[in-house]
Amino acid sequence: MHEYASASKRALPYSQTLFYFVALFVIWWALLLIFNRAPAIDIAVARYFFSNGICHKAKEIGDTCGVFAYDRNLLFVSLRSITLILPYVAVAVLIAIPLVSWRRLGSRWRTREAEQSIVALTSLALGCGLIVNLFLKEFSGRPRPRDTDLFGGALDFVQAGSFAGKCLQNCSFVSGEASSGGWLLCLVFLLSPRWRLPLGIPLAIISVAMPAMRVMTGAHYLSDAVLGWLLSLVIFAGVLAAFDAFSPAPRRK
Template identity: 40%
Template sequence: MSRPSATPLRVPAGALSPATPPGRRAALALAAILAVGAVVGIVFGLWPRLDLAVTSLVWDEARRFFPYTYTQALQTIRDVNDGLVRAVAVAAGVVLILWLAAPRVAAARLPRALSLRAAAFVLATLAVAPGLIINGILKPHGGRPRPIEVTQFGGTLDFVPWWSPFGRCDSNCSFASGEMSSAMWLLSVAVLLPARWRPLGVAAVLAWALAVGGVRIAMGGHFTSDVLMSAVLTALTVWVLHALILRPGRAA
């Protein structure tokens, strides 16, 4: 009589290499943000003419203007970004109001991910990053002229590096990019996705933000360092507020 064959032990995928714990992921994300910020800040700080070199690629010297300024496809990207940001902000506001006005209804009807803390986190990042830091402090007081305003590209003002406070722009200045910040703000939604979808959501937001930032460079609205540093500042704000609002009291 033959012996029955033993059933092979099946080990779930990933059991031998457990997923990175949340604290570790948070630390890695912070390290990546700071590393990108340091590289961008140092490179464009030590070699500021890199900004001019990149912008010159989209400048028509013969006709003395930025030919992509009035391209409809690029304007459509700006419009879509504006509409997307408004829609997400309104949705987060509705969720927040529902939790405050009718918490029992919110608890019974809303998905678990749409918590009061989640809505507050999304709106807080919008208020702090694109709102306060970029459009409230840096753009009104940074003083950096936009590409279309500097003498190298047909304007009347002197070019200054991203870190310089001595530019002669009076308001709505080049550093940093408000539209790039609003696009990167969508990271606050991506990090709320279920764990299996979160990397895809973050990658999609980064790709979208690069598209929006590229549009602003192509149109002569911002230098490359304006766009990249705006992305870094916004991502850092999302990280900090995520730790303060969604992970209070936990070591990050």
């Protein structure tokens, strides 16, 4: 999306980064409206991955029993363990870049790479950290698919964007791991051209796989995954536009 070209001219002007932010922001709210007005989409996708089973415990007639088979799949469990580590690895690298730059260059530490690292870390803190994990997941109240009565749980289903659910904490809206996956994709745009393809392709695959696995295992509805993933792109574009507007152009090495 963005790469700083020189101290006097940016690769993407402020008006262009602002356009990306506004466009992604509008798309996010449009998708939320669609999922909110058409909750059958979430239910249908979750039901596709749900396997009905025999109720082994006493339940009322009409109650649903079963499992999300992929939730117990060893391959999925292993892949999730790997993908959970990747954002932390990326954060460590991004923190190291400006620190190394400061140690080497002193007051001239704000190189292109250092500025890009700050943009990425700021977007992660605001998006995945503040908005997703500290606000939405704690206060949205939306139960996860496997916790709703439609799929063997005890709580009522609520549509995306509703804060009327009975989940008390770490709720389904939106997916934190999907948000992390979306953030990882944003890092592709910060890579130098020679690394963008060899590193960008696996990052893009991982970025999509993270939310997909959460839907397939019954941990999140499709809307939670899509909106969580896209939210990171929205925040990243917004932070990028803000840095373009208020920060001085970084120096070359």
